[in-house]
Amino acid sequence: MSVKRLSSFHYLKNHCPSSISQDGKTEEFGSRDREKYVEEFNFPFCDDASKYERVAKIGQGTFGEVFKGKDKSNPKKYVAMKKVLMDNEKEGFPITALREIRILQLLEHVNVVHLIEICRTKAHSNNKSKFTFYLIFDFCEHDLAGLLSNVNVVFNLGEIKKILQQLLEGLWFIHRNNILHRDMKAANVLITKNGVLKLADFGLARAFSLPTKEGNRYTNRVVTLWYRPPELLLGDRNYGPPVDLWGAGCIMAEMWTRYPIMQGNTEQHQLNLISHLCGSITPEVWPGVEKFDLYKKMELPKGQRRKVIERLKHYVQNDAACDLLDKLLILDPSKRIDADTALDHDFFWLDPLPAEADLSKMLARHTQSMFEYLAPKRRAGHRAHHRQVPICSSNTKGIIDTGFHDRIF
Numbered sequence: 150m151s152v153k154r155l156s157s158f159h160y161l162k163n164h165c166p167s168s169i170s171q172d173g174k175t176e177e178f179g180s181r182d183r184e185k186y187v188e189e190f191n192f193p194f195c196d197d198a199s200k201y202e203r204v205a206k207i208g209q210g211t212f213g214e215v216f217k218g219k220d221k222s223n224p225k226k227y228v229a230m231k232k233v234l235m236d237n238e239k240e241g242f243p244i245t246a247l248r249e250i251r252i253l254q255l256l257e258h259v260n261v262v263h264l265i266e267i268c269r270t271k272a273h274s275n276n277k278s279k280f281t282f283y284l285i286f287d288f289c290e291h292d293l294a295g296l297l298s299n300v301n302v303v304f305n306l307g308e309i310k311k312i313l314q315q316l317l318e319g320l321w322f323i324h325r326n327n328i329l330h331r332d333m334k335a336a337n338v339l340i341t342k343n344g345v346l347k348l349a350d351f352g353l354a355r356a357f358s359l360p361t362k363e364g365n366r367y368t369n370r371v372v373t374l375w376y377r378p379p380e381l382l383l384g385d386r387n388y389g390p391p392v393d394l395w396g397a398g399c400i401m402a403e404m405w406t407r408y409p410i411m412q413g414n415t416e417q418h419q420l421n422l423i424s425h426l427c428g429s430i431t432p433e434v435w436p437g438v439e440k441f442d443l444y445k446k447m448e449l450p451k452g453q454r455r456k457v458i459e460r461l462k463h464y465v466q467n468d469a470a471c472d473l474l475d476k477l478l479i480l481d482p483s484k485r486i487d488a489d490t491a492l493d494h495d496f497f498w499l500d501p502l503p504a505e506a507d508l509s510k511m512l513a514r515h516t517q518s519m520f521e522y523l524a525p526k527r528r529a530g531h532r533a534h535h536r537q538v539p540i541c542s543s544n545t546k547g548i549i550d551t552g553f554h555d556r557i558f
């Protein structure tokens with residue numbers, strides 16, 4: 150997809166006669182003329198979404214809906230259509246979607262979801278002359294949250310290694326290209342029927358430069374609460390790739406526990422859960438942590454021992470896996486393992502080798518697509534009664550938050 154396609158959004162903005170001119174005076178175009186102009190407008194590099202037939206809704210995100218679509222010119226070709234939420238059309242095409250598109254254009258890798266093109270529906274009077282834009286992706290049959298919430302899907306150790314190896318390959322690639330994902334969670338990890346993993350949802354992603362002395366000033370209101378690392382919870386704004394590796398650690402544990410391991414209801418609660426699992430947050434284990442704004446403002450549990458391996462070994466039952474988990478869930482981001490080093494870990498080089506796992510064979514036993522959206526029981530508050538209590542639980546003080554939609558800019 151060329152950059153030219155993107156420029157068509159700006160084309161309309163610059164060429165559509167607006168009722169207010171640059172010097173603030175009203176122009177001669179009336180609202181009816183304007184509507185007609187918009188109705189007849191053809192984006193030069195943006196196809197009509199009607200080339201795809203919407204088959205089913207498969208996702209409902211913070212920023213819009215996602216549908217499975219069929220290419221009318223090639224009925225064997227399925228796509229995912231992510232609708233761009235135009236909540237404030239006066240400000241034009243949303244900057245968050247523009248950022249997602251720009252980043253996806255940069256990232257071409259087997260373990261990153263492939264953006265095919267941007268499409269739009271025509272504006273007409275019964276949709277109040279609004280265009281709807283869709284990001285069109287290669288379709289993946291499942292997301293990891295959907296797979297993990299289905300008890301009939303059983304992964305053996307080799308298959309788990311294969312998934313985690315691909316996840317880390319994807320992270321290694323995006324980090325090498327100076328992109329942070331900033332929303333790692335099982336629902337944002339897609340798996341094709343052939344067992345190829347694709348990192349998805351770059352709606353919160355951004356380019357980064359290495360943490361500097363002067364300090365970058367990135368927002369820390371990113372990453373779904375349950376997967377949010379301690380540095381973000383403490384207000385760090387000069388963070389880097391380790392934020393995604395923490396999320397990878399949470400996802401890795403989830404491969405065995407089958408549910409998110411730390412389901413906090415508030416930022417304070419999330420920090421409590423982290424401290425109970427990873428030990429107290431102190432300058433001894435994390436030099437410099439005392440400099441964060443929130444270090445003194447939050448109530449950080451004292452005297453907690455680190456219990457990552459102790460708590461997870463019953464589920465994981467593999468020493469190398471426990472060791473890698475322990476290295477991913479390190480409190481101090483500067484000591485947390487990076488994607489490259491994690492890929493060299495014994496976990497991936499001891500039997501059963503990931504290369505020998507055939508995920509496509511296992512997935513072939515399941516003909517239905519599995520997505521988080523189609524498995525609502527996974528969401529907090531809808532959790533099935535038979536589900537086990539998260540490995541980390543503490544008093545929630547009665548505040549309810551699904552943990553899936555805590556995304557604020």
Ligand SMILES: Nc1ncnc2c1ncn2[C@@H]1O[C@H](COP(=O)(O)OP(=O)(O)OP(=O)(O)O)[C@@H](O)[C@H]1O
Nearest residue numbers: 208210211212215229286287288289292336350520
């Ligand atoms: N290419 C794809 N193939 C199949 N399913 C997809 C694809 N892209 C997205 N989905 C499904 O749609 C869901 C929502 O998509 P995405 O995460 O990109 O949107 P979002 O609005 O940012 O979501 P959220 O706010 O919940 O994170 C995904 O969790 C996944 O289940």
Ligand SMILES: [Mg+2]
Nearest residue numbers: 210336337350
């Ligand atoms: Mg998502």
